[in-house]
Amino acid sequence: MTSPGMLAEILSPPFWVVLLPLAAAICLAFVRDHRAAGWINLAAAIGTALLAARLPGQTGAGELLLVDPLSAHMAMLTASIGVIAAWFSLGYIRHEAASGRLDGWRLRQYHALFQAFLGFMLLALLSNNLGIAWVGMEAATISAVIVVGLSRTAEAVEASWKFFILCGVGIALALFGTIVLALAAIPVTGPGLPAMSWTSLALAGPRMQGSLLNLAFVFLLIGYGTKAALAPLHGWMPDAHAEGPTPVSAVLAGSIPGVALVLILRLRGLMVDNPEAISPGPPLMALGLASALLAAFSLWRRRDVKRFFAFSTIEQTGVVAFALGLGGAGATFAAMLHLTLHTLAKAAVFVCVGRAAQLKGGQRFTDIGGLGATPLGLTLAAAIVAVAGIPPFGLFASEFLVMAETIRRQPLLALPLGFALVLGGWALISRLVALSTGAPTPSIGPVVPWTSLLPAWLPLAAIILLGFAMPEALTAWFASVAGVAR
Amino acid sequence: MTHGVAYDLSHLLGGIILVLSFALLSQRRLDAVITLYAAQAIVLAVAASWQGWSQGVTGLYVTAAVTLAAKGVAIPSALRRIAHRLNLRRSIEPALGVFPTMVLGVAFVALAVLVVLPTTAQSQAVTREDLALALSVVLLGLLMMMTRRSALTQVIGFLSLENGLILAAISIAGLPLLVELAVAFLVLLAAIVFGVFFFRIRDRFDSLDLGHLDTVGRTHL
Numbered sequence: 206m207t208s209p210g211m212l213a214e215i216l217s218p219p220f221w222v223v224l225l226p227l228a229a230a231i232c233l234a235f236v237r238d239h240r241a242a243g244w245i246n247l248a249a250a251i252g253t254a255l256l257a258a259r260l261p262g263q264t265g266a267g268e269l270l271l272v273d274p275l276s277a278h279m280a281m282l283t284a285s286i287g288v289i290a291a292w293f294s295l296g297y298i299r300h301e302a303a304s305g306r307l308d309g310w311r312l313r314q315y316h317a318l319f320q321a322f323l324g325f326m327l328l329a330l331l332s333n334n335l336g337i338a339w340v341g342m343e344a345a346t347i348s349a350v351i352v353v354g355l356s357r358t359a360e361a362v363e364a365s366w367k368f369f370i371l372c373g374v375g376i377a378l379a380l381f382g383t384i385v386l387a388l389a390a391i392p393v394t395g396p397g398l399p400a401m402s403w404t405s406l407a408l409a410g411p412r413m414q415g416s417l418l419n420l421a422f423v424f425l426l427i428g429y430g431t432k433a434a435l436a437p438l439h440g441w442m443p444d445a446h447a448e449g450p451t452p453v454s455a456v457l458a459g460s461i462p463g464v465a466l467v468l469i470l471r472l473r474g475l476m477v478d479n480p481e482a483i484s485p486g487p488p489l490m491a492l493g494l495a496s497a498l499l500a501a502f503s504l505w506r507r508r509d510v511k512r513f514f515a516f517s518t519i520e521q522t523g524v525v526a527f528a529l530g531l532g533g534a535g536a537t538f539a540a541m542l543h544l545t546l547h548t549l550a551k552a553a554v555f556v557c558v559g560r561a562a563q564l565k566g567g568q569r570f571t572d573i574g575g576l577g578a579t580p581l582g583l584t585l586a587a588a589i590v591a592v593a594g595i596p597p598f599g600l601f602a603s604e605f606l607v608m609a610e611t612i613r614r615q616p617l618l619a620l621p622l623g624f625a626l627v628l629g630g631w632a633l634i635s636r637l638v639a640l641s642t643g644a645p646t647p648s649i650g651p652v653v654p655w656t657s658l659l660p661a662w663l664p665l666a667a668i669i670l671l672g673f674a675m676p677e678a679l680t681a682w683f684a685s686v687a688g689v690a691r
Numbered sequence: 692m693t694h695g696v697a698y699d700l701s702h703l704l705g706g707i708i709l710v711l712s713f714a715l716l717s718q719r720r721l722d723a724v725i726t727l728y729a730a731q732a733i734v735l736a737v738a739a740s741w742q743g744w745s746q747g748v749t750g751l752y753v754t755a756a757v758t759l760a761a762k763g764v765a766i767p768s769a770l771r772r773i774a775h776r777l778n779l780r781r782s783i784e785p786a787l788g789v790f791p792t793m794v795l796g797v798a799f800v801a802l803a804v805l806v807v808l809p810t811t812a813q814s815q816a817v818t819r820e821d822l823a824l825a826l827s828v829v830l831l832g833l834l835m836m837m838t839r840r841s842a843l844t845q846v847i848g849f850l851s852l853e854n855g856l857i858l859a860a861i862s863i864a865g866l867p868l869l870v871e872l873a874v875a876f877l878v879l880l881a882a883i884v885f886g887v888f889f890f891r892i893r894d895r896f897d898s899l900d901l902g903h904l905d906t907v908g909r910t911h912l
Contacts, residue, residue, distance in 0.1 A: 340873045362891045384859045396865025416810035
């Protein structure tokens with residue numbers, strides 16, 4: 206199973222990005238002091254992000270790893286979210302430990318699973334082998350499931366059960382798709398590992414049997430679509446985001462849809478290349494549009510703040526999937542830009558929401574109100590405005606690009622998509638008014654200092670800068686990211 | 692393509708696995724459900740070693756051994772112990788009656804055959820038909836998860852679904868062994884997580900009936 210080439214790759218610098226968090230996970234399982242564990246967690250996350258930042262200069266493909274602009278970009282994004290989550294986690298966990306909701310053994314599990322989750326997501330992103338990417342996804346899912354259930358309240362147990370069952374079924378269907386894809390590839394690539402590697406699949410793509418490829422596509426789309434929280438398989442996400450410890454289950458888990466969408470994007474390339482295969486665009490567009498519309502309507506009925514923002518993530522992921530379905534370099538560019546900016550903005554939102562829920566001792570809209578002009582209130586307002594796609598934040602530009610591409614390629618679909626975006630944005634703003642204005646609801650703790658909001662300011666600053674000006678080098682980088690997928 | 696013993700026997704074993712899936716769907720007693728699951732895993736192990744012999748791939752014997760040890764022996768006995776500790780001896784009430792479940796099951800098998808056979812026209816006959824059987828087992832596992840209300844039987848549905856995946860993997864010549872090993876490892880991991888879950892659910896709700904979970908969910912939109 207392991208050849209000498211693969212062993213060398215495991216020890217090569219690009220794979221350190223995966224090894225560091227996994228090693229940190231093992232160490233953290235033995236650290237009893239949760240304060241020290243928090244700092245080790247942050248140090249490991251920063252180290253991972255620094256290693257990931259070197260990936261663009263280490264491009265190449267082996268048996269195990271595929272480092273191209275797409276995977277390098279997504280790894281950098283995921284690792285940055287890891288830093289934000291770990292930084293936020295420091296204060297969050299101190300509060301949870303002080304309130305007695307998480308005891309020593311559970312805090313050890315929490316920190317170890319944080320790093321395991323990060324490491325396995327990076328493995329899924331950087332793997333050149335569809336089977337190993339699947340293992341990464343499944344292992345990341347199991348880590349997240351355990352974290353969601355950690356607090357052992359009735360709601361948390363229900364959320365993690367739903368998460369496990371839905372994603373377990375999704376990931377099982379994805380494996381069936383992977384097996385069928387290998388069956389399609391074996392006559393062209395020969396037996397063994399090449400039948401599952403992205404690089405040899407891309408070469409073999411045009412000569413694979415189209416009907417088998419279609420069958421594989423359907424299963425992989427449903428399977429990884431579940432992880433991307435595309436309707437109708439999005440049910441796990443609101444519960445998981447709401448009930449688990451926020452740094453992992455909302456901030457860090459916000460990267461999971463991106464990881465799944467990258468796998469779907471690579472699959473799209475295979476389908477487009479093959480003359481016999483169906484066009485991957487329409488199913489992707491249908492799922493994306495359905496998710497965006499469904500979530501835009503659902504937003505209005507949420508009473509729980511974290512569930513509300515989870516539905517907003519479903520909406521935006523739907524928009525990204527729709528743009529990926531449009532096809533073409535322009536739409537893929539817009540999709541990748543939107544995915545990046547939204548992941549950063551949503552991380553900032555959940556940092557604020559997590560803090561606000563701790564401050565107010567509840568996470569319903571009726572518990573949290575009148576945040577006003579406090580540092581927390583202002584940061585949350587900025588983050589919500591960013592997610593709503595209102596200038597000067599960069600998401601305005603990326604949503605605009607998606608709409609422009611839609612009008613160019615599928616003018617009729619621009620109408621429902623625009624409707625979903627406006628309805629979702631409107632829901633966000635009306636909720637923002639409720640959260641910020643009015644009489645303050647009673648707090649159970651002291652005012653949140655601005656220093657603890659720094660993990661939210663970092664991504665927001667980046668998004669504002671990109672809203673005003675997009676440096677040429679960055680445009681070129683995004684073009685090369687989009688260029689990987691056909 | 693000669694349809695010799697190799698073909699007949701692997702076809703027969705795949706058929707037995709499918710029949711056991713139907714038995715799982717209709718069985719209400721928990722003890723019997725666990726026994727049927729163990730039997731399915733054992734037949735799967737036999738099928739894997741038979742494929743290993745007829746394809747000449749030694750790796751498949753490893754798959755067979757892992758399947759037999761983990762899913763034929765370890766997981767069923769763990770499930771029995773859990774059922775005993777949680778005192779789950781009574782029959783399980785399915786959310787859907789046996790007859791409609793069976794009709795749906797037959798429809799799922801027809802669907803699997805109609806989807807797989809035309810798309811795999813260029814593949815080997817063994818592969819085609821085993822793939823159709825495997826997809827049927829996967830869909831029946833899904834159906835079992837949907838029609839049962841108890842957490843324990845939902846999990847057995849999931850594990851049986853995964854037997855279908857292994858059946859698909861062993862019937863394709865040239866698939867890297869990695870796939871089967873990865874699945875086996877993760878199933879063990881998942882089974883441990885499930886085990887932890889049962890006790891948490893039991894602690895919280897005094898029952899493994901997931902109907903209780905739904906009422907919790909509705910109060911928290």
